Amino acid sequence: MAGIPLRKARTIIRKTLEAGHEMGLKPLSVIVLDEGGNVLAFEREDGSSPGRFQIAHGKAYGAVMMGVAGTAQLARAEAQPAFIAAVNAAFGGALVPVPGGILVRDGKGRVLGSVGVTGDTSDNDAAAGRAGIEAAGLVAEI
Amino acid sequence: MAGIPLRKARTIIRKTLEAGHEMGLKPLSVIVLDEGGNVLAFEREDGSSPGRFQIAHGKAYGAVMMGVAGTAQLARAEAQPAFIAAVNAAFGGALVPVPGGILVRDGKGRVLGSVGVTGDTSDNDAAAGRAGIEAAGLVAEI
Amino acid sequence: MAGIPLRKARTIIRKTLEAGHEMGLKPLSVIVLDEGGNVLAFEREDGSSPGRFQIAHGKAYGAVMMGVAGTAQLARAEAQPAFIAAVNAAFGGALVPVPGGILVRDGKGRVLGSVGVTGDTSDNDAAAGRAGIEAAGLVAEI
Amino acid sequence: MAGIPLRKARTIIRKTLEAGHEMGLKPLSVIVLDEGGNVLAFEREDGSSPGRFQIAHGKAYGAVMMGVAGTAQLARAEAQPAFIAAVNAAFGGALVPVPGGILVRDGKGRVLGSVGVTGDTSDNDAAAGRAGIEAAGLVAEI
Numbered sequence: 001m002a003g004i005p006l007r008k009a010r011t012i013i014r015k016t017l018e019a020g021h022e023m024g025l026k027p028l029s030v031i032v033l034d035e036g037g038n039v040l041a042f043e044r045e046d047g048s049s050p051g052r053f054q055i056a057h058g059k060a061y062g063a064v065m066m067g068v069a070g071t072a073q074l075a076r077a078e079a080q081p082a083f084i085a086a087v088n089a090a091f092g093g094a095l096v097p098v099p100g101g102i103l104v105r106d107g108k109g110r111v112l113g114s115v116g117v118t119g120d121t122s123d124n125d126a127a128a129g130r131a132g133i134e135a136a137g138l139v140a141e142i
Numbered sequence: 143m144a145g146i147p148l149r150k151a152r153t154i155i156r157k158t159l160e161a162g163h164e165m166g167l168k169p170l171s172v173i174v175l176d177e178g179g180n181v182l183a184f185e186r187e188d189g190s191s192p193g194r195f196q197i198a199h200g201k202a203y204g205a206v207m208m209g210v211a212g213t214a215q216l217a218r219a220e221a222q223p224a225f226i227a228a229v230n231a232a233f234g235g236a237l238v239p240v241p242g243g244i245l246v247r248d249g250k251g252r253v254l255g256s257v258g259v260t261g262d263t264s265d266n267d268a269a270a271g272r273a274g275i276e277a278a279g280l281v282a283e284i
Numbered sequence: 285m286a287g288i289p290l291r292k293a294r295t296i297i298r299k300t301l302e303a304g305h306e307m308g309l310k311p312l313s314v315i316v317l318d319e320g321g322n323v324l325a326f327e328r329e330d331g332s333s334p335g336r337f338q339i340a341h342g343k344a345y346g347a348v349m350m351g352v353a354g355t356a357q358l359a360r361a362e363a364q365p366a367f368i369a370a371v372n373a374a375f376g377g378a379l380v381p382v383p384g385g386i387l388v389r390d391g392k393g394r395v396l397g398s399v400g401v402t403g404d405t406s407d408n409d410a411a412a413g414r415a416g417i418e419a420a421g422l423v424a425e426i
Numbered sequence: 427m428a429g430i431p432l433r434k435a436r437t438i439i440r441k442t443l444e445a446g447h448e449m450g451l452k453p454l455s456v457i458v459l460d461e462g463g464n465v466l467a468f469e470r471e472d473g474s475s476p477g478r479f480q481i482a483h484g485k486a487y488g489a490v491m492m493g494v495a496g497t498a499q500l501a502r503a504e505a506q507p508a509f510i511a512a513v514n515a516a517f518g519g520a521l522v523p524v525p526g527g528i529l530v531r532d533g534k535g536r537v538l539g540s541v542g543v544t545g546d547t548s549d550n551d552a553a554a555g556r557a558g559i560e561a562a563g564l565v566a567e568i
Contacts, residue, residue: 006186006188009185010185035320036319037476038195040186041184041185041186044180044182053181064475065476066477082504082507083522083548086523086524087484087522089514090484090520090521090522091480093519111475191395192320192349197350197371197374235373235374239370289472290470318476328432328467334464
């Protein structure tokens with residue numbers, strides 16, 4: 001299998017939203033990108049603010065394009081803010097380097113794509129996304 | 143009811159994809175935008191080329207932001223190409239003014255959002271999208 | 285195998301340049317993109333004008349992102365110039381829809397990426413690129 | 427001799443990659459720019475994240491366009507972050523001012539172009555790139 005089939009992308013999104021409900025989170029938005037950073041699927045829950053696509057996209061896009069998940073991006077941004085700002089500009093400002101940008105791997109460790117979750121705190125976003133990815137039988141690096 | 147709830151957006155996407163299968167079309171990508179032009183939901187079928195999000199978005203975005211469906215946009219572009227080009231530039235180049243950009247209305251004629259479909263011919267894209275919107279109990283202006 | 289390994293990308297570039305020499309073409313520039321439209325490898329021959337990267341990239345990027353090779357893009361642009369102009373704007377102006385943008389497929393017809401060739405006439409660019417792709421054991425759709 | 431001939435650019439890339447293998451680094455991506463900041467050659471090793479072109483480019487582009495190598499750019503960014511941010515904006519956000527952006531000089535000290543390396547730590551990237559440039563008989567300022 002190359003990449004994430006749409007069937008699995010749907011499972012990731014639904015199970016992430018379900019995890020958010022069980023955790024009592026605010027309405028979430030979830031995006032799934034392929035291994036080249038292109039959009040596969042997205043859903044925004046009712047009650048979300050309208051700009052959630054861009055934030056979910058930025059979290060997921062940075063993760064897959066740099067091969068670095070959101071938690072590690074945030075650590076890098078805190079240690080070397082100028083570096084992350086410059087990398088972001090080199091990608092047209094499209095990156096949102098915080099938790100909730102999650103690498104999706106198969107069982108052999110290969111990156112298949114990424115997931116971006118936004119709506120609650122960054123750490124809660126990441127926990128819900130991890131639950132969704134694992135429910136699809138894949139491996140999450142938050 | 144204000145806007146398109148996520149539940150209906152999902153129905154639109156699934157029924158558009160089903161219509162594409164029944165019509166024997168190539169793999170489709172379908173986006174649903176809210177009445178403010180912001181992304182609600184998107185899916186790209188397996189086998190699609192990777193840039194389908196941008197095209198689906200451009201079709202739907204032009205429809206809802208101008209309040210003019212794709213078929214009428216194309217007619218306008220053929221009659222007055224400089225006008226449509228200028229409007230497109232004013233929107234940062236985001237519009238794709240062809241059939242497959244569909245206005246979604248409620249039974250009273252109010253615009254609730256728009257749908258963008260891409261993957262086959264523009265006319266087939268529009269026909270599948272209309273089927274999806276009507277299956278959700280809404281009114282399509284292609 | 286997913287995508288085009290660097291070893292094959294190098295072969296494509298070298299064999300395209302060799303074909304250009306045998307055909308007596310002007311200096312060529314050749315890019316190889318992966319199936320998500322991201323750059324794998326590029327070379328610009330001595331004597332080329334400095335902006336050849338952008339042209340090679342635009343040819344290859346349009347091919348892979350739309351899943352349509354350069355020759356078919358040009359035909360579409362001649363039949364429906366407003367459509368291709370709008371799609372191009374939706375991709376930030378990055379597309380160059382002419383021959384020399386070549387889809388790379390494996391033996392089963394799956395798109396693995398694309399190649400962009402520039403420097404001589406568009407048709408000669410495409411012929412040289414096809415030779416390079418076939419020398420790497422892959423299938424070219426010009 | 428004006429600039430870096432393609433033959434030397436290839437040597438720089440191959441020897442940088444070999445140095446990375448000998449040093450046990452992660453997969454690297456290497457770009458060579460001419461003295462005008464335009465792309466001459468690029469390769470991305472298998473296993474790299476897909477966005478490495480933009481980062482390699484940003485490192486090399488800043489070095490040659492400002493005539494300041496990455497290590498000195500980083501020092502300047504730490505001392506005067508607003509200055510480097512403003513310069514970066516003036517170049518459309520294309521600069522990545524960290525080690526791994528390397529000036530390439532001839533024996534007389536003239537700048538012939540630049541090299542950008544990314545994939546491991548910035549300092550390891552720079553060390554590998556220096557090895558590649560010296561293997562091509564040129565002088566590296568990291």
